[in-house]
Amino acid sequence: MRSGVKVAVVGGVFLVVAGGVAYGGYNLYEGMTGGNRENGLAEKKTGPPTAEEVERTARDFLTAWAGGEPDAAAQLTDDPVAAGPLLGGYRSTAKVSAAEITPAAAVGPKVPFTVKATVTWEGRSKPWTYTSELTVVRGESTGRALVDWRPSVLHPKLTATTELSTGPAGTPPVKALDRAGRELTREKYPSLAGVLDGLRKKYGEAAGGKPGVELVLTSSNESAPDQTLLTLTEGEPGELKTTIDAGVQAAAERAVAKTPKASVVAVKPSTGEIRAIANNPPGGYNTALLGTQAPGSTMKIVTAAMMLEHGLVSGADSPVECPATVQWNGRTFENLKRFEVPNATFRQAFARSCNTTFIKAIKPLTEKGVAGSALGETARKYFGLGLDWKTGVSTYDGSVPDSEGTETAASYIGQGRITMNALNMASVAATVKNGAFKQPTILAAGAVGGGGAGDAGDADFATAQPMPASMAATLRALMRADATTGSGSKAMARVGGDKGSKTGSAEMGGQETSNAWFAGYAEDLAAAAAVQSGGRGGEAAGPVVAAVLSAR
Structure with a gap:
């Protein structure tokens, strides 16, 4: 195993820890073929993946992902063309400098996991933790056990039309006020979260604030508001008075x-x-x-x-x-x-x-x-x-x-x-x-x-x-x-x-x-x-x- 990546068994499940860009933790040939060879050729398997295949495929995929090897991780999915750019963007666009991924015990073909990442922008770093899951399936053409690729594997809110990116916020934050001047926050009024995001996207600049640095979920749909997932540095919010009554x-x-x-x-x-x-x-x-x-x-x-x-x-x-x-x-x-x-x-x-x-x-x-x-x-x-x-x-x-x-x-x-x-x-x-x-x-x-x-x-x-x-x-x-x-x-x-x-x-x-x-x-x-x-x-x-x- 190369430096920067460690795989250990903790409480009956494996732990993938990656601090750099190195990659290792499994035999690459077995990861790609399933490990059964006869006369130099892999034997094509059929039927649902076994528990062993689920464990190995999940471990290998998460090790590659956490280790900063997007191409290798993508090849362990059933759609490497779609998976590769998103996995690569995890470091290049979302600016994740390190990741520790802790899988839980598999439930059938599904493997839940927790990501403890570090996001870094121009010397400023902040921890970012969330949970997601992956599903292991049998590849139709190869018979290999593969990760069923969906953007939500990378992050539960990620879709085919959204992207994770870190940098100066496109619009300044907004301090939304109700009709009497009381602040409206998503923590106190969770139903207003999307509304507040929409107001910020549309009126953030006009409200007079200054942008901070954020990890955001952006959408290709211009009418959909950006969703802030992590704030590295606070901006200066502008005030926007709404008609809401707190x-x-x-x-x-x-x-x-x-x-x-x-x-x-x-x-x-x-x-x-x-x-x-x-x-x-x-x-x-x-x-x-x-x-x-x-x-x-x-x-x-x-x-x-x-x-x-x-x-x-x-x-x-x-x-x-x-x-x-x-x-x-x-x-x-x-x-x-x-x-x-x-x-x-x-x-x-x-x-x-x-x-x-x-x-x-x-x-x-x-x-x-x-x-x-x-x-x-x-x-x-x-x-x-x-x-x-x-x-x-x-x-x-x-x-x-x-x-x-x-x-x-x-x-x-x-x-x-x-x-x-x-x-x-x-x-x-x-x-x-x-x-x-x-x-x-x-x-x-x-x-x-x-x-x-x-x-x-x-x-x-x-x-x-x-x-x-x-x-x-x-x-x-x-x-x-x-x-x-x-x-x-x-x-x-x-x-x-x-x-x-x-x-x-x-x-x-x-x-x-x-x-x-x-x-x-x-x-x-x-x-x-x-x-x-x-x-x-x-x-x-x-x-x-x-x-x-x-x-x-």
Whole structure:
């Protein structure tokens, strides 16, 4: 074994320690062929790798990697062309000057391991520790036991479109403040980690800070924020004031933590200012802002507006039909447990979330030739959905595409191809409360010399027409009925003040249980939540929204 690398057995597992660039620790010929030779040729093996092969392959790969031999390590994978540059970049780009890798006992073909690395930049060094795992597979063409190459072997967050690099940060750090000047940190508010990264990438230079030296995970996608994995030297942060309310944010974080795979957003109706964004789990994909799922019956808020706009109803007390079932184009749609409401009013049908009432709107709109386009037009015209929102961070702004046939009927109850997230539906509730759409934003007025709610820089914000006064009043009456006597009343019982809500559940292919949705407002705060596989909206998503509204 060459100097700089040591392999020892510790507690029944091997330990790979590399301090330089030397490489050794195994017979290279056996590492490449599997060790069985007859007449100078390797015998091709078949079947899953044996425990011995898993142990040896993992040891040899990790020894080569830790020893600074990327080409040798790459040849021990099933994709050396892809593995070589990433393994080489571990030292040349990520600036890892030394690495100690401690594998745990193999679990079948998988070998977990801990990396204790040292990152060095121009004489400054700092330790970097993380865990990952590799899987050993049988090479199809050679029969060799090889590491199943994936970028995540090198680091669990590394993908085919990201890179590890160390150097002066591309943008200075940002000290994000809430609306009252309280600092927002990812440690205290983990759901804001991605949001803070996005704000830094977009506004770091404008906020007036100075960059430090960092190990970052950069993405080839320009809209994706860099993720700082290690800070070698601190930069000087610039201050950026946001519209987040630390108290509401804390309540949102606590609320989603009680429910697996949940997201919630809170918005101030009178301004569009985003008060809270929370996801569970808090790391990874920001479902609250970027999710694209059917919103279920919360979409009936928009469908109700469409029915009012086209004169299918005139107010909350208009008579409507709410039969147990209704058919359209050969498909039967039904209410939950096939309930029906004889002699129903629009208010009662909304509060009971009567599917058939809203689907029946399709016939008169078909006669007018607008059934497939009316919902989308109303959504854009009054609610700003599907427009290009300039929120300050990356968001998905909703989609209500034109439809036909049974898909149109499904869209009226929030199914079909309609896609929304918690931000979109919080904005819908806020629009009803305010009577006019205010594009959501996370930047306070003048936060970076322009932009933000109420600032001259908001000229680029998406805009929509104010609702006719009678439409806004009717929608508020409908949502008030849901919050006080309807399907949302149990969840909203704890919420005081002028309030309104709408429940929803959306069936998703491949899920046994539907996603739960809930949108509501109380005074000048609106919120919406989605819970994956949560079932009924009032039971799973409703308490999340109620907790956020109660924190205002």
